[in-house]
Amino acid sequence: MTIFSERVENEKLGLEKVGEVVRLLGWVQRRRDHGGLIFVDLRDRSGMVQVVFGPENMGEGFTLAESLRSEFVVSILGRVIARPQGMVNVNLASGGIEVIAESLEILNGSKNPPYYIVDQVDVDETVRLKYRYLDLRRPEMQNVFKIRHRVTQIMRNFFDSQGFYEIETPMLTKSSPEGARDYLVPSRVRPGEFYALPQSPQIYKQLLMVGGMEKYFQIVRCFRDEDLRADRQPEFTQLDVEMSFVEVEDILPMMERLMVQIFSETIGKKVEMPFPRLTYKEAMDRFGSDKPDTRFGMELIDVGDLVGKTGFKVFANAVANGGSVKCICAKGCSSLPRREIDELGKFVSTYRAKGLAWIVLGEEGIKSPIAKFFTELEMSALLERTRAETGDIVFFVADTYSIVSDALGHLRLELAKRLGLIPEDAMNFLWVTEFPLLEYDEEQQRHIAIHHPFTAPMDEDLPLLESEPLSVRAKAYDMVLNGTELGGGSIRIHKRGIQEKLFNLLGLSQEEAVDKFGYLLEAFEYGTPPHGGVAFGVDRMIMLLTGKDNIRDVIAFPKTQSASDLMAQAPSVVADKQLQELHIKTVKTV
Structure with a gap:
């Protein structure tokens, strides 16, 4: 029987272990046969190590080694040796050593997996989600959950050091659909009545303040029955915090210290x-967004006072009707083809803008379909306000304040991506x-x-x-x-x-x-008591820490955009008997 207590994880195998006999446990990543020897890359959650099987060390066990295939689960006893000069693998933490196997036990075999268990695997996400337990074996996924674990431990230690209590709030609550839709849970013992899964512990954490707890936190699951996007899931994890006898200036610096610690201790x-x-107003005025990306400039510029009485009626009418005219100056973009400028016009239309006006400042002078509506003095004032120079394009949107902000805010981000202005x-x-x-x-x-x-x-x-x-x-x-x-x-x-x-x-x-x-x-x-708090999306935070583009990549068992679990095949139809016990009858809609 395998003695698991003697195990050494792969990441702890270095030159200091040379000469020691160690037990390794893990999955076969790859097997290679060379000149009567079998080389196996053995993977565990900490990394990879090369194991060498030879007939002189293994005896009859060598035949067992010949049967190894990818994803077999094995226990290996072997001696650590230094790799020969010139054979060191600098890409592996254990690349300076290899293990000469002395015994092998196959703990479990494996069918051929539907895709290779490697990073950057080229396979459709639906396949990855169907076989999520295999996807979780990939090193990049394991690193995500290593960081996720570290983040939650930092949170717990931080709030403990500040005198907070970690308190659990109910999962079965009262429905109060003021925001997103609730997930409802029928009560068997109270026919016709329903609980709701919490969208947030908001009311309960306030009641904890009423109850004199003063400092509360919780890493909690929340549920919202809403349309999904790349950064949303029907169930998600939230860091929830509430404090009594505080004002804004008490809360913000504390949360800043938490972020400093998280980002320092997880990704350096x-x-x-x-x-x-x-302020919200300043963010909307300058960036057209209440969550502005300040890694680059290209801020929104208000020119309503300059164009309200010009001959360009689109601008003048917008101002006269209480609307707004703003622009952004795209530096060095005068060579942008007309086709791409027209595409940007279509882009802003998705944010309800009726059009995108533009002025190109080329080497040969000003080029714009709206230039003829401005006097030389008016054009000069516009260029001075926007600080536009030769080689630039100025893009304008005229409409209500909210539409102008939304359209130009998104155009600003789109241009920054296209022009490579965002420092990674x-x-x-x-x-x-x-x-x-x-x-x-x-x-x-x-x-x-x-x-x-x-x-x-x-x-x-x-x-x-x-x-x-x-x-x-x-x-x-x-x-x-x-x-x-x-x-x-x-x-x-x-x-x-x-x-x-x-x-x-x-x-x-x-x-x-x-x-x-x-x-x-x-x-x-x-x-x-007076009280206040904050809540952070843990999944979204991990997504940013690990550089992922999709929140599904940082949740162990996520749902698709249609809120389904491809692996467990949920949601699913339940037996009539269960529905009867819950006093529920389903009705098919056309």
């Missing part, structure tokens, strides 16, 4: 503190603060919360809640890294009167508010 990146801060190794953290508390949803004909309905208004804006609700700023903040939102939070409402007022602005009657959130409102009547 030095992160400077304090993080820059932009930069880590530009920043905070976006003072978000609007509310926005008006035309489709629903009501106000909705930008973050969530428990976010506190800024103190100086409280008088505007009834008269100018869309002007009210929130004590909310998002942490952004390289144009990706890592997480966000806010100072919370902790008084019943203000919370009820906000529910009313969101279109909830008093009866509806009590039905959905009565237990929270009642709790606010029993000495609730």
Whole structure:
């Protein structure tokens, strides 16, 4: 019987082990036969090592070695020797040694896998997801989960050192679909009634503050039944934090220290503190985005005051109707073919822009279909404002403020990618603060919360809640890294009167508010301390740390974009008996 306790992991095999007899456990990566010897690359989660089987060392066991195939699971006893000069493999941590096998035990065989277990494997993602247990064997995937483990340990140690309690909140909660759709769970013992899986522990962590816990954190699973993208999943992991007796200035520096530690101890990146801060308005004005990528320039430039009375009616009408005219200056792009400029026009149309105007400053002078509408003085003022020089192109969008921001913000990113302006190794953290508390949803004909309905208004804006609700700023903040939102939070409402007022602005009657959130409102009547917190998407953070483009690559068993598990074949039809026990009847829709 194999003695597993004697095992040595591959990453610990170096020249200092030469002469020792070691036991190795792992998977056969590759087998090669050379001149009566068998060479096996043995893989475990720590790395690879070369094992040599010879008839003089193995005796009858050599025949067993001849039967080895890729992905066989083996136990090997062997002696470590230094590789001959000139045979060192610099690409392996164990490349200076090899192991001469003395005994072999095959713990389990393997069918031929559907694809090679190697990094950068060229196979469709659906195949990888169907055989996820094989995909997880690949070294790059194992490194992802090594980093993921390290990140969660750093989080736990950090918050423990700051006096936080790690507290679990319920997985079966009350449905309150104010944001994304809930996943509902039927109750067998309460026919016709349902739990919901938590979209966030938001209310429970606030109740923990009511309960006097003061400092709480949790690494928690959350669920949202929403359309998926490359950086979203129906179930995801969140670092959840809440504190009592705090304001914004207490929370942000602490979270910065956490990020400095995570990025330093996992990928060796030095992160400077304090993080820059932009108000929401400044971020939208300069970058057209509330999660701006500041690794490159090409900021949005407002030219509405310069073009409002020009002969170009598209610009003049936009300004006259309370809209906006902005532009970006693409340096050194005057040689861009007309075909590509037209493609960029189609690109911004996906963000509701009705058109993309442009001015090219070539060696031969200005070239633009809109130049004829401007006087020499007006054109000179435009070029001075945009700091455009020979060799540049200036792109303009005129429309409502939100459409202009959205279209030019995305055009800025698209041009930066095409022009190679984004430094790969930069880590530009920043905070976006003072978000609007509310926005008006035309489709629903009501106000909705930008973050969530428990976010506190800024103190100086409280008088505007009834008269100018869309002007009210929130004590909310998002942490952004390289144009990706890592997480966000806010100072919370902790008084019943203000919370009820906000529910009313969101279109909830008093009866509806009590039905959905009565237990929270009642709790606010029993000495609730001021409190606030933050939540970070752990999966998204790991994606950025490991340089992955898809969140599925950092989750052990992810879902597809249609929210299905290809490996387990979930979701699936269940037996009628189960439905009857739950008092549920399914109805097919056409």
